Amino acid sequence: MKVIGLTGGIASGKSTASNILKQFGIPVIDADIIAREIVELGKPALNEIKNTFGKAVINEDGSLNRKYLGKIVFSDKKQLEKLNAIMHKRIMEEIINRIDMYRKNSTYPVIIVDAALLIEMNMYKLVDEVWLVVADEKIQLSRLMERDKICIEDAIDRVKAQMSTGQKKKYADVIINNNLDIAYLKNQIEKQLNRLDP
Numbered sequence: 001m002k003v004i005g006l007t008g009g010i011a012s013g014k015s016t017a018s019n020i021l022k023q024f025g026i027p028v029i030d031a032d033i034i035a036r037e038i039v040e041l042g043k044p045a046l047n048e049i050k051n052t053f054g055k056a057v058i059n060e061d062g063s064l065n066r067k068y069l070g071k072i073v074f075s076d077k078k079q080l081e082k083l084n085a086i087m088h089k090r091i092m093e094e095i096i097n098r099i100d101m102y103r104k105n106s107t108y109p110v111i112i113v114d115a116a117l118l119i120e121m122n123m124y125k126l127v128d129e130v131w132l133v134v135a136d137e138k139i140q141l142s143r144l145m146e147r148d149k150i151c152i153e154d155a156i157d158r159v160k161a162q163m164s165t166g167q168k169k170k171y172a173d174v175i176i177n178n179n180l181d182i183a184y185l186k187n188q189i190e191k192q193l194n195r196l197d198p
């Protein structure tokens with residue numbers, strides 16, 4: 001079984017690529033979903049976040065106010081580091097567990113780990129190949145503003161909170177260009193799958 005790490009900057013198109021891969025019947029381990037599970041009500045990470053950032057980041061029903069926490073951490077590197085210290089070891093542990101489960105119990109020829117911070121968190125070492133989804137920065141920013149309904153300043157903050165695409169390219173085995181339409185994205189993914197499992 002080949003484990004593919006799918007990564008790319010924010011709003012580059014990883015989730016869109018993941019959805020295409022799922023349509024081909026390929027299992028996807030999604031780091032964003034795991035990150036949300038870790039901070040569900042009653043989970044220890046949520047308590048640590050409350051102790052670190054204060055009650056203001058918690059909604060009235062006790063859940064995490066993601067929008068507000070995002071505002072804090074994506075505009076201040078020190079705050080982001082504090083959040084990463086709470087989250088990343090837990091996300092990584094869960095991803096390793098899930099990869100192990102697939103390796104032991106499944107006959108899938110290919111599985112995907114979809115993680116924005118695959119390289120930043122050194123998780124590229126856990127996978128057999130790194131696929132990097134890229135889109136020109138202008139396209140990335142406009143898709144991000146449109147999807148998250150945020151202004152250009154907030155969009156730039158979020159892009160800057162991550163390693164640059166140029167740096168990420170050094171770790172990539174495959175570059176997937178997502179500057180054009182979904183059909184173009186799908187076509188590149190199909191070609192890569194055919195290479196792995198003809």
Ligand SMILES: CC(C)(COP(=O)(O)OP(=O)(O)OC[C@H]1O[C@@H](n2cnc3c(N)ncnc32)[C@H](O)[C@@H]1O)[C@@H](O)C(=O)NCCC(=O)NCCS
Nearest residue numbers: 009010031032035066067069070087115116117118161162
């Ligand atoms: C700060 C939080 C609460 C904001 O939540 P929100 O719902 O607004 O955004 P969401 O979780 O959907 O993330 C959107 C995108 O932001 C980027 N992003 C998320 N966390 C980080 C981070 N720590 N550093 C840089 N970029 C990040 C990713 O590209 C991600 O896909 C949330 O992103 C979070 O808990 N982040 C820490 C966990 C993490 O590192 N996740 C990424 C795992 S690879």
Ligand SMILES: Nc1ncnc2c1ncn2[C@@H]1O[C@H](COP(=O)(O)OP(=O)(O)OP(=O)(O)O)[C@@H](O)[C@H]1O
Nearest residue numbers: 009010011012013014015016116143147180181182
């Ligand atoms: N080829 C495309 N053409 C037009 N819109 C696209 C294309 N690919 C992705 N999008 C849109 O751009 C936005 C960002 O894509 P997506 O959510 O897949 O990015 P992502 O890399 O998963 O982002 P994040 O890091 O925030 O999770 C979405 O609204 C998506 O529908």
